[in-house]
Amino acid sequence: MGPFVRREVVERTLMSRDVAPSIDETTIRAFLSGPFPGIVAAVTLVEGSRAAAEDSVAEALARAWERAEHGEQIESLPAWVTRVALNLSKSRLRRMRAEAKARDRAGATTYPAPPPEDRLDVERALATLPRRQRQATVLRYYLGFDIAEIAVALGVFEGTIKTTLHRARHAMAAALGEEE
Secondary structure, three states: OOOOHHHHHHHHHHHOOOOOOOOOHHHHHHHHHOHHHHHHHHHHHHHOOHHHHHHHHHHHHHHHHHHHHOOOOOOOHHHHHHHHHHHHHHHHHHHHHHHHHHHHHHOOOOOOOOOOOOOOHHHHHHHHOOHHHHHHHHHHHHOOOOHHHHHHHHOOOHHHHHHHHHHHHHHHHHHOOOOO
């Protein structure tokens, strides 16, 4: 299976109906061949699962298309899709935690899978960050979003993003055993 298995499915689904003027076939094709793979990779870093990230980004793109079809204007498709995909992954995480608690109450025992040995130190350090810091770090340093774009994607003020990135840099430096 290639890294963009779901791309064709998303493209076929979105192109099978008439599209609203703000998100047309050209816009979707440009998104799928442009920002889509990077956003999937970024959400994978935050989520920890490529399959879950692909699902979140594809669902977010479908929601964007649906909203545009109903007349809603989306100024920045990549920022909007990123924000929705991150929210979907957060909801998935909450659901998984609730299910784990329910299993624990029912007496089911689960054992976490051992971490892969080939994981990079940076990925390990990134995984130790609180979710908001991890999201901001991935958007800034992996996708190259500026402060304003990150603020839009995460739905917070720019000052909050600056503080979050500052704290994340310090935490990453400490986790990697380096001075900032």
